[in-house]
Amino acid sequence: MSTDTQLRNSPPARETLEIATRRRFLTVLSVGLGTFAAGLVGIPLIGFLIAPVVEKVPRIWRPVGPVEQFKIGTTVEVTFVDASPLPWAGVTARTAAWLRRNSEEEFIAFSVDCTHLGCPVRWLPDAELFLCPCHGGVYYENGKVASGPPPKPLPRYPVRVRDGQVEVLTSPVPITTT
Amino acid sequence: MKLLRRIWHEFDDRTGIASLWEWVGCHPVPPGTGWWYVFGSATLLAFIIQIVTGIALATMYVPSAAHAYNSLQYISHQALLGHFLRGLHYFGASAMVLLVGIHVMRVFLHGSYKYPRELNWLTGVVLLFLTLGMAFTGQLLRWDNVAVWSVIVGAEQAGRAPVLGKYIAHFILAGDTVGGATLTRFFAIHVFMIPAAIFAFLGAHLMLVLKHGISEPPVAGRPVDPKTYRKWYENLLEREGRPFWLDAAWRDAVFGVAMIVVLVILAVVVGAPHLAAPPDPTIMEAYPRPDWYFLWYFAVLALLPSSLETPVILFGPLLFGAILILVPIFGSKGERHPLRRPWAIGTVILIWVTIGTLCIEGERAPWSPDFNAQPLSTQVVGATSGPVYEGAILFHKKGCEFCHSIAGQGGHRGPDLTYVADRLTPAEMTIRIANGAQLMPAFGGILSSEQLNDLVSFLKTRKRPVPQGNNVQSNAVASTSH
Known part of the structure; x- marks a missing residue:
């Protein structure tokens, strides 16, 4: 049995688990923050673009x-x-x-x-x-x-x-x- | 010299530009790629011309509802080389639409969209639609009264969508009427949004070309098998591949330069497209027409039976897009050579003939009334007083001539009436005029009975001239045919 296979088959060390959890957390954090930022800019932008549709034009x-x-x-x-x-x-x-x-x-x-x-x-x-x-x-x-x-x-x-x-x-x- | 070489060496060391050129410029291409392969690069070249001429025009064009028209007048008639530049931008657009069409046709006929190049095709489909989007929005930026009415026609078509139609229409108009915000909307779409999307998809399209390599010319009896194709293609390139630069690129260069020369000649000789009346929606003398690339669609909308109109407006483009998307999904393997795919040849011929015929028909627009029809001459009328003369005057005055022609004068919406008396009796004419038809108004409420009689008296005289000496014979034929 090679070292590689041994490593894969042995239960993950606690540190590896921690790293995995940490990575997952950071992924969620980064993607979440990115989405938040995109929404922060994007939603008002879309609002600006569709304003002519919703704005009430007076009739005189x-x-x-x-x-x-x-x-x-x-x-x-x-x-x-x-x-x-x-x-x-x-x-x-x-x-x-x-x-x-x-x-x-x-x-x-x-x-x-x-x-x-x-x-x-x-x-x-x-x-x-x-x-x-x-x-x-x-x-x-x-x-x-x-x-x-x-x-x-x-x-x-x-x-x-x-x-x-x-x-x-x-x-x-x-x-x-x- | 030594110093220059050293600078280049250091520059390349920091940028890696030599190996990038090796990868992009000198990628191996399969043997036998001939003149059929120039249309993609020519489309790209036309796009580059559009960018540079577009940027140059943008230095003078004022994207404001109030001033755009005047700035275009200035560019066309006063600015140095402005007429030429607008012409080049227009003919560049025409070239881009035409070449992208030929490129799609070539790729389809050669089966080049098959494994592993399905995504090359799909990104190309997006680019095709974006090009058409540029063509439509570009015509609107001309901002004459044709453009204004074209925006309204566009909004009306969007308005046919169920539930959301009205909102989409008002989104297109940027309000509930054409106004100050309408032009700037299309300016932003034409100058920023669609070009940005074109850059993105063009990048992906070219990346994929480099990744999968240019497809080898198809050979009948050599189908694409996804299991073995990649390996086979790699071997082909290793054995017989030639560097793109310059074994294949020289043809792109020759064709591209020829295209630019033609465009420059057209821009010099023909120049900028005509500007119609100012964008004032109260000018009723308007003839809204699309540029040639959408004339076929203009014809479709005129010729469709009304029950099919809304489905075609709404689902036609969607269906067209869906078919293009499905092409590589259902046809990813198998024979590539067109002779083994007769349906492919048939489809391409059908599409070109249909679009070509509809464009010619759209240019003629026989369904549009001829508002410029002049009164018939005395020679044609054949009388200077009496009911026939009065009837001829009514024929022009009451608008008959806008849709019907006599002796080559008048519109083409309805049948030619030069020899109407040969096929309709006076009673039949009276009924038709009074009651109308699907494409003809009922004039019963418009004409007095005296006017109706005069009109029929005039139409009664519209007979094929009888050759002298044959009177008896032709009368006999006429009476037997009734």
Whole structure:
């Protein structure tokens, strides 16, 4: 029997056991501390990255023009600024909607985002249709799907008349969910 | 000279750089590796070009939602060599996508992913997806209105995911609309996150190449047996191995230089990709299109039946990734030569033909309305007053021409109507126009009955011209065919 095999077969000396325990403890300690440190830095970092998802964005009414500017039976583009744009947002802070005046009282503000994949639909005043430039979705003047891939009618933004001004409520980009 | 030699000797003693070069540069490669083996190194070279041109662009590009577009205008039109540099970065990206595709195809056809190189393949799959990620985010950094709408299209696709869809969409937009934080998010992803991941996986990929050696060219009838392959390969290298530098590397060098020359020529001649309108979401004249590398996917989303759309958006990429991951797991041994694996050849041909066809179709985009369709000329209409003339005006005004072409003018979403009267009766036309179809709006509520009559009067005249002298005969044929 060689010395090696003797060593392996003999019961471990107390010192060896102690070293093994010590090593195990130090492993747990190091990995544990490492995980703690990673969490200490990582969790706030993840929080920072996902903040835009959880943060509540205020919604405010934005005036888009005096009532008499809009003729009954017509649809026109109106633009407004997002609720609280970042100072460096530039033109990206702007949003558009298609505003239809149905009667003396009734206004409808359609989102410009096609419900298929979000491309900006265009109003064709003569054809009285909204057309999407991406995959050819078409909507009627009331926002209902006329043809093509869109699964839902054009979403509407809340709209009201205050002090002679038509106002649209700033809203999230409508996302078609399943 | 003596001093220099001594300095080098001391430097090597402290760094071990000579033996490192021996290991990395002069590792033995099997005999017979030919021009098929250059695409991996060429992809790497294209990536290096992307790094240097990207860093150079970053010295001038302003990653701010308000200023990025203007800084790109400046780079493209005013900065010295800016047009060239943007062009080089764009064509470098195209080269990287194309070459990584060819490299994957080569490795797949040669069965080089088989034992013991499964992890070479898997790290390569990650690199493939990271490259596509760079391509997509890179287009967004162009930050024109096409980029803005592309972000929204991306968010809309993520929005299809069950339960979490809306949250993922808002994560992509960095808020609930496109705004000041959207661009910087993609800037960080494009410039820091994905490149960091590419470096990590590239390191692993190259380490594995050195560990397992370059796969020898496949020979029909010599299958891979995991029990004996390693020993056999080692013997092969010992017997016939050649140092990578320069027995194999010269081809990489020649191909790489040729690639760079082509890229430089393209960058000089074609230059930077066009910037569309400013990133203002209120500009409605927008034509969101992906760059060529995603045109096939743009086509897929236009051509799919709506019931398949969400499953394909959600599971298509996952399925593609899963298949790529399973390739080396289920195919780790056996024949490597493509002639003994006809399915492999068939799959590669199918994929290239499909993607190629869809890219061409995506470029044509017949499903998109032609917003620039001009009114038909008097010569085509054939009348200057009366119902036919009125109908022709309505054909343009009411948007028919955006989707239907007549005499080569107009869109291609719907059937060509140049000779519509040859196949539809006036009554059939009236029904179709009034009721619409799946891909056509119902115009019953839009047109007055008089307008509808005028339109049909116009369409009635859209007949194939009858050769003179054959009137009687062709009329007889027409009447029997009805």
